[in-house]
Amino acid sequence: MLMKLRKKGAEADIYEFKWQNSKAILKIRKIKNYRNASLDLKIRKQRTIKESQILSQVKSFGIPTPLVYFVNLKKALIVMQEIPGKPVHDLPELKIVELSKEIGKLVGMLHKNGIMHGDLTTSNFIFFQNTVFVIDFGLSQNTIKPEDHAVDLRLIKEILNSAHAKIMESTWKNFLNGYKSIVGNANYVKITKLVSEIESRGRYAAVI
Numbered sequence: 001m002l003m004k005l006r007k008k009g010a011e012a013d014i015y016e017f018k019w020q021n022s023k024a025i026l027k028i029r030k031i032k033n034y035r036n037a038s039l040d041l042k043i044r045k046q047r048t049i050k051e052s053q054i055l056s057q058v059k060s061f062g063i064p065t066p067l068v069y070f071v072n073l074k075k076a077l078i079v080m081q082e083i084p085g086k087p088v089h090d091l092p093e094l095k096i097v098e099l100s101k102e103i104g105k106l107v108g109m110l111h112k113n114g115i116m117h118g119d120l121t122t123s124n125f126i127f128f129q130n131t132v133f134v135i136d137f138g139l140s141q142n143t144i145k146p147e148d149h150a151v152d153l154r155l156i157k158e159i160l161n162s163a164h165a166k167i168m169e170s171t172w173k174n175f176l177n178g179y180k181s182i183v184g185n186a187n188y189v190k191i192t193k194l195v196s197e198i199e200s201r202g203r204y205a206a207v208i
């Protein structure tokens with residue numbers, strides 16, 4: 001089988017190839033030799049299970065995700081549909097500003113349905129055919145705890161701040177508007193308050 005390495009990540013390698021005539025992505029979680037072998041297998045297996053489960057589960061909430069074609073837990077690999085678009089991270093700034101509201105809505109839909117993504121970066125949203133797809137659910141969790149949802153918001157805010165500093169204000173404002181429109185005002189107030197708390201703790205810790 002002809003496979004092309006697309007990305008060597010810290011945790012997983014991404015290959016592209018043809019799976020039964022469809023363009024597909026193979027994501028394989030690599031062995032980490034610094035971890036105890038059986039613990040390593042357990043972690044890679046667990047993240048593979050989580051990712052493949054949640055990729056399919058969230059479709060029922062209306063979140064666009066790649067179809068899962070095949071899973072091998074022992075090898076910690078997932079074969080999924082290739083979304084042939086562009087990561088939001090690589091889009092022109094104006095487009096990122098515009099899509100931030102939709103991203104906020106998608107995160108709101110996840111949280112409303114009790115799912116924390118766990119790795120909310122602009123590289124984990126793929127824009128294709130006017131639709132924003134969500135990927136990379138290996139660190140996601142089923143949780144309705146506002147504290148967990150606040151951690152998600154804190155991370156994406158940090159990413160917008162660092163990777164997209166010039167457009168931070170408008171992207172964050174749009175993100176929050178989209179998020180609020182889905183989770184409702186009460187949840188919005190509760191969770192953004194927790195985000196501020198996390199941030200002030202961070203500042204305090206940095207001073208010490």
Ligand SMILES: Nc1ncnc2c1ncn2[C@@H]1O[C@H](COP(=O)(O)OP(=O)(O)O)[C@@H](O)[C@H]1O
Binds near residue numbers: 014080081082
């Ligand atoms: N189903 C997919 N369709 C298209 N591109 C993908 C797909 N899955 C992953 N990618 C590409 O590979 C990159 C890394 O995959 P990801 O699942 O985010 O793993 P990592 O843990 O390394 O971030 C993504 O940012 C995206 O560019």
Ligand SMILES: [Mg+2]
Binds near residue numbers: 123124136
């Ligand atoms: Mg990723």
